[in-house]
Amino acid sequence: MRFLLNEFEKIVCAVLFLGMTLIGFINVVVRYATHYSFAASEELLTNGFLLLTVFGAAIAARRGQHLAVTIVQDFLPRPAARAVFLLSIILSVLLLAASAWFSWATLMNQIGSGIRSYALGVPAWWYQIGLPFGFALIIIRYLQHAAEIWRATRQEPRA
Numbered sequence: 001m002r003f004l005l006n007e008f009e010k011i012v013c014a015v016l017f018l019g020m021t022l023i024g025f026i027n028v029v030v031r032y033a034t035h036y037s038f039a040a041s042e043e044l045l046t047n048g049f050l051l052l053t054v055f056g057a058a059i060a061a062r063r064g065q066h067l068a069v070t071i072v073q074d075f076l077p078r079p080a081a082r083a084v085f086l087l088s089i090i091l092s093v094l095l096l097a098a099s100a101w102f103s104w105a106t107l108m109n110q111i112g113s114g115i116r117s118y119a120l121g122v123p124a125w126w127y128q129i130g131l132p133f134g135f136a137l138i139i140i141r142y143l144q145h146a147a148e149i150w151r152a153t154r155q156e157p158r159a
Contacts, residue, residue, distance in 0.1 A: 009058040009137055012130075016055070020048040043119040047127035054134035062141035064149070082153060089146045093139055100135035107132060 004011070027041040060066050073084045110125040117124050 009055045009062075009134075009141070012055045013052055013059065016048050016052045020045055020052070023048075040119040043117055050127070051130045051134065054131055054138070058134065058137045058141045061138050062145055064145045066142070078153075082150075085146075085149070085153075089143070092142060096135050096139045096142065100132045100139070103128065103131035103135060 023038075023041050023044050027038040030036065030038045057066070068088075073081045073088075076084060107125055107128045110123070110128055115124045116122065117127065
């Protein structure tokens with residue numbers, strides 16, 4: 001169970017990537033064998049890429065591989081650098097929480113309106129349902145990494 005909790009986003013990304021690869025391969029085979037395209041592949045792959053991006057961002061957040069510009073923070077004295085780090089955490093979490101909230105609002109709108117996808121005609125919210133949870137997972141993973149960095153900077157000897 002602990003493995004699933006620690007590696008959830010990696011498992012989701014692996015399954016998504018495998019599914020997208022299979023769909024793309026099937027589309028190529030169908031296109032060359034019949035001269036027709038598997039029309040739903042574009043819809044499935046586009047939405048798969050969206051989910052893959054969000055859950056991939058959770059992986060990057062956990063590893064601390066997200067985009068960061070730390071040149072100012074690096075030249076500040078330690079207490080000021082910690083304050084800037086704390087401010088960056090707060091602002092990042094606020095941005096991610098807003099993204100989760102707006103994607104949840106979009107999900108509720110899609111469920112309420114009954115909008116359907118253009119190729120398969122399935123409810124559009126099927127593609128949207130993972131986004132708010134993905135953004136929430138990014139927050140969790142980002143805070144996990146930030147806590148590790150915060151603890152590491154507390155244990156460093158004073159300069």
